[in-house]
Amino acid sequence: MTQPIAAPASATPEADTSEEKRLGLWLTLPAQLLVLFIALFPICMQIYISLTDWSPLDGIPWYRAYELWIGLLNYVDLAGDPRFWSALWRTCIVMAICVPVQFFLGLGLAILFVDDFPGKRVLYSTLLVPMMVVPAVAGYMFFMLFQSGGPVNDLLSLFAGRPVTIAWLSDPDLALFAVIVSDIWQWTPLMFLILLAGMVSVPQDQQMAAVLLGASWTRRFFTIVLPRMKTIIIIAIAIRVIENFKVFDNFYIMTGGGPGVATETISIYIYKVTQQELIWGYVAAIALAILIVLSIVSALAINKMKGAK
Amino acid sequence: MASISFRNVTKRFGETLALDDVSFDIRDNAFFCLFGPPLSGKSTILKLILGLEQPDAGEILIDGRPVSNVSPAKRNVAMVFQNLALFPHMSALDNVRFPLVERGIDAATIRARVSDVSDKLHIGHILHKPPAQLSGGERQRVAIARALVRDPVAYLMDDPISALDARLREETRVELRRIQQDMGKTLVYVTHDQEEAMSVADGMAVLESGRVRQIGTPEELYRHPNSTYVASMLGAPAMNVVPMALAARMQLGAGPAGAASLGVRPENLRVARGPGARIAEVEPLGGFTTLTLDLEGTQMRATLRGQPQFTAGEDVTLRVDEGRAHFFDGAGQALA
């Protein structure tokens, strides 16, 4: 019956000639140079400043910062700066809690929303609201909510049956908890949105085929839906990891990094050093260190994504 | 009005040899079909005619003049794309007018040209509609009108009707043929459907991996294929090509010297009850019937007119119509 048949070669687009590629390069060169300049200039400047002890109060313009050349001293200081390490560690903790919680909440919501149910549209719009709130405003909102005489304590009092007056924002551990809650509130919707987009794009007929082959919901989810969402999951997590590293507005407004340094993340630390201590050479060194860490995260994510394809 | 000629044209894309020493002549006003499987070089030929690609070797002539230094815009060759590429936000009329308006031609001339083209294509009554409201065939005609309105010397079509369903394809190809005859311009037409190619073309070239295997009228190619390749590409079911050893079983002589295989078109195989081959399958299609035969382990197909009463498992004797056997040498080349 089935004789082996010469397979029709799949129609591949014919390769561009090298001439066309060269022309393309020339035409886009100005734009590429501009992008390169925009991206590279601040980094080069940052590297340069980080090797000096320059501060805007020194009275010399930044390009003459070489007069205050100190070599790698800023980096040596940084390595021995306990406040830097604690801020970095705290940022990692925030990230390690926020990203998984946001991911699983977002995934759960996406599973819920991939099918139709009454009231879906209204609920959908409501869920996206936090994302559209200006982070500073969200910060103030949570600042109010977590006051010792605020709604959170009122609610708890109602359940407890006696007045509760937890000092959310002045207890070091609880303050960290409070800022994490605000971050989760604000950014779970983004995770949800990205994951929903990914879930909707999983081909319907493949899911149908799996059902017809007798696959249960769980099997279908883990063998068809999740594997096909791999790329988008990596993107979503990478975005949130990077964003979490830079978290600032609502944290700063709720606690100012305090009490003490209990909620001081890396961004808040940089801000304080910049604005309050004005040692910009040192700031440049910190920023560069962070850039390197984030670049490694991005590279890993991109690498994973290539693997997924 | 133009003839188009390729002289020993070779074209590479990187490592891939897309066209290998291709030569042919398309005479003025011809409906010329490029026919072959995917990646056989059909689309590359169109790109070279349009001037979107330059040959690595050889020469292309339009109306007898080499065009290697003529830009695509100056060649005045029009193209109808496979997806038609109509502008969905414009009416059919604005689509047709578009090439002229772009060239800043005066309104009176535009009106005259558009009405001339739309008369010939029978689209006058649908010009006010947007493409979304037109049927597949109508959209096709609007796309052709847009290509022809600027009076090109020739126009090209890349597999324009393969997306239509079977019934509509049968109607559309006749319509295309009529349009080409009425418009009287050279049309170079790419298809991978042999029935379509034979139906529409005055002349055709059969291509295989960048090489022209045979050029001629559809009838010449069908009746006198120069190789087993061309023989197998035209006709459905395809020509039976069997070892010469089976010739005697079809009451044929030894054939010309050097004959290695024998080719018989399914419709040239006569079938009568008697010993010889066994019927493996009967496919009654109404107007004709296709038999699948087993001749000493070799599968053959025969097409009979009408609805003859054969059943699977019967033994039949085979005979080939007088003068309708094809002979091929060991390399698959036809022998006279």
Added chain:
Amino acid sequence: MTRITLENLGRDFGEFTALANMDLTIADGEFVALLGPSGCGKSTTMNMIAGMLEPSHGEIRFDGRNMNGVPMAKRGVGFVFQNYAIFTHMSVRDNLAYGLKAQGVGRAEIARRVGEIAELLQLSPLLDRRAAGLSVNILQRLAIGRSAVVEPSIFLMDEPLSNVDAAFRAVMRSELKGLQRQFKQTMVYVTHDQLEAMTMADRIAVMDHGKLLQVGTPLEVYNHPADTFVARFIGAPGMNLLPGRVTGGDGAPVIDLGAAGHSGALRLEQTGDILFGFRPEEVVPDANGPLAMQVTAAERIGPRIILHLAAGDHRAKVVLDGETPAPQQGETFRFSVPERSVRLFDAQTERAL
């Protein structure tokens, strides 16, 4: 290995009736094609058999068991999708094993059955390839294998050849048919291509606008179409239908076809307006024939010639043998239609007489 019974089956989508009152019994091991243009209700019917869609009314029975409300995973149907729905992120082996794993079949058993089906479908050398990027005929075999390995009692196929090149379709057709013979499952095959239905099916169910118009073997629907839609839809080209009027009194009635001439003498009971039908292949060129029409186009396609004819408002097509001398475009073609080839239809109801 299941008999399918559809009884008074129907499906509405709001105001729109996708399928109205379908009755059809498909025998155990039979290959039935649901044939019709897009929107005729064929896919709706199939989706209801598969359980992807609940009927608005009527019943689906497998071997007498009512299937209404039975979830699709429990119906034991194999489904081959139009684009095959292969799990492209998995290997060929994992695709084939998917259904068995889902049913909790043991490891050794899975390996054995996957090996068997791969051998049968000549997929063995490809087992460890990723399914992405395989050619279309291999994807088709893989889709069939993936469904067949769980041994469904019913196979459903939704236009599996519509994305395949014309040149390749013939090969795929015969392959498909061969496979169905081997598996011996009851097969329901949805297509809009009458050639696919004619070449593969044991019986064809012709549908249009949500209605089942005729069920029969390929030759039954070709030779005795129940109405003008079936007459036109089956055959390539379809049947010619010329409106005419019975004249000539009791002695020798003929159908007057106006500009095209007349039918020639027929034995007729009918009177008045009538549709005169004949197959393009059954026309006899006849210099003294009662019919004459002008040739508007002549297509020569290998062994046959298709003449496109016109006379007044009448249009007709004729298929001639490539060997017979054919008239040129613009000439008049005279012909007759043998009486046994004439099919008559009621001018109002368009039903066969």
